[in-house]
Every structure is written in structure tokens, then in C-alpha cells.
Ligand SMILES: [Zn+2]
């Protein structure tokens with residue numbers, strides 16, 4: 024099967040032709056994890072997961088939803104709502120049996136202003152992140168973690184803030200599983216996540232030419248070369264980050280094929296064999312039965 028471990032198929036941007044996109048995914052025999060970013064999109068993720076056998080949902084509040092700022096991404100724009108974490112609401116979603124993960128949560132410096140207002144927003148993100156960790160622990164579900172650096176960051180520093188929180192939490196309360204989604208950090212950071220028991224999700228970004236992307240320590244291809252296959256997940260983050268072949272257009276979950284092809288080439292292996300390994304990783308992380 025083809026695995027998209029992180030997409031937003033419930034977003035408004037698919038409202039006109041979601042059926043067609045789903046048909047295309049079904050024809051390619053896909054596993055989908057549809058990830059919520061606030062209450063409304065978490066509920067919609069659960070609704071979609073209920074309707075299709077191999078579709079699953081992750082529920083939570085994205086770090087940028089916490090601060091009320093206008094967010095413009097590559098192919099869609101929306102206003103984030105300054106949402107708090109409503110535990111009762113998310114518990115009701117978990118009861119449906121469709122929820123396999125908690126998130127997306129994490130830290131995002133890209134969308135917050137510089138200076139004091141930004142510092143306050145960032146501290147709020149940290150509190151929200153810790154609430155998600157406690158909630159994931161309570162329900163024995165893995166975390167889907169999002170990290171993004173500030174616009175003009177010289178080097179990737181936001182990962183350090185995430186490590187600080189995870190390492191402290193793990194020390195106090197023990198490890199929980201998770202995935203660092205759309206990983207764009209360096210080899211050292213990749214290894215640190217793996218040491219913490221995390222998987223790394225790779226998306227369309229790995230298919231972009233290195234030029235223009237800032238990697239502290241070589242390219243993402245080098246990261247893929249240096250970590251075990253057993254820790255890799257494939258994803259799209261659709262509707263964002265279309266792979267190179269489709270860049271400029273709306274991303275759709277089946278485009279994860281491009282990501283799989285890239286990794287198979289780097290690892291010099293057969294695409295079907297790679298898909299089997301990724302599927303097992305997906306099943307392992309999200310506690311689905313193994314192949
Ligand atoms: Zn994200």
C-alpha cells in the first residue's frame with residue numbers, strides 16, 4: 024500500500040472535488056492519516072475517516088491556531104482562530120474509534136511576529152504543546168509534531184525548543200511514540216528524534232532542489248541516507264508542499280508516490296519493498312495490526 028501519514032484532505036480547498044481526489048487515492052490502495060489543525064478540522068478528519076476503510080484521523084490544535092494571525096500558505100489561506108485546547112471535545116472524537124494520533128502539535132516560529140508579541144505567542148505554543156503531550160499520554164496515542172523555524176532563522180533553532188520539552192517530559196514521565204512530520208532538519212537533529220523514539224516523516228520537500236533550502240548539515244537526501252528505513256514515514260502535508268513534479272498546484276495525497284520514488288532511489292531499493300516497510304512503520308507507530 025501507499026502511505027500518506029499526514030494530509031489535510033478535509034480542508035476547504037478540496038470541497039469542489041474531494042470525491043475525485045478520494046477515488047484516485049482508493050485506486051492506488053492508500054493508507055491516509057487525515058490530520059486536524061483545530062476543533063472543526065479535527066471533527067471533519069474523523070468524519071472522513073469514518074467513511075473509508077483505510078482512512079484514519081489525528082486530532083488536535085496546530086500551534087499557529089493558538090495565535091490569531093492571518094496565515095497565507097502556498098495554495099490556500101485561512102484565518103487562525105486563537106483556539107484553546109478543549110479536552111472534552113477531543114475526547115468525544117477519540118470515542119469514535121477513528122483517531123490514531125494526537126496533533127498536529129508542536130512549535131512554529133514562522134507565523135509569529137518578532138519581538139515581545141512573538142515571545143508571548145511562543146510561550147503559549149509551548150503550553151499548548153505540553154497539553155497535547157499529556158493528552159496523548161492519557162489516551163496512549165502517538166504525537167504528530169510540527170516544527171517550523173522563524174522566517175529569517177540563520178539555523179534551525181526551533182528543534183532545540185522541541186528537544187527541551189520532549190527530553191524533560193520523557194525524563195519525568197517516560198517516553199511516548201510520535202512522528203516529527205515534514206522533517207527538514209539536519210542529520211544530528213534526525214538522530215536525536217530517533218533516540219527519543221520518534222519516526223521522521225518526509226514529504227514533497229525532499230524532491231525540491233537543495234538550492235534555496237537551508238540545511239545546516241548537507242541536504243535532506245543525506246539525512247535519508249544516514250537513518251534506518253525502520254524510522255521513515257512518507258507524507259504529503261496536502262494541500263501544501265506539492266512534490267517537484269506538481270509544484271505550483273494543489274497537493275493531493277496520492278502524490279506521495281513522488282516521495283516514495285525519491286527515497287527508493289536514495290536507498291537503492293525496489294519501490295514495492297519500500298512501501299511494505301513504510302506500511303509496517305505506519306502500522307507500528309499507530310498500533311494497527313502488522314503485515
Ligand atoms: Zn505541519
Ligand SMILES: [Zn+2]
Pocket residue numbers: 029030031058127260
Ligand atoms: Zn500538516
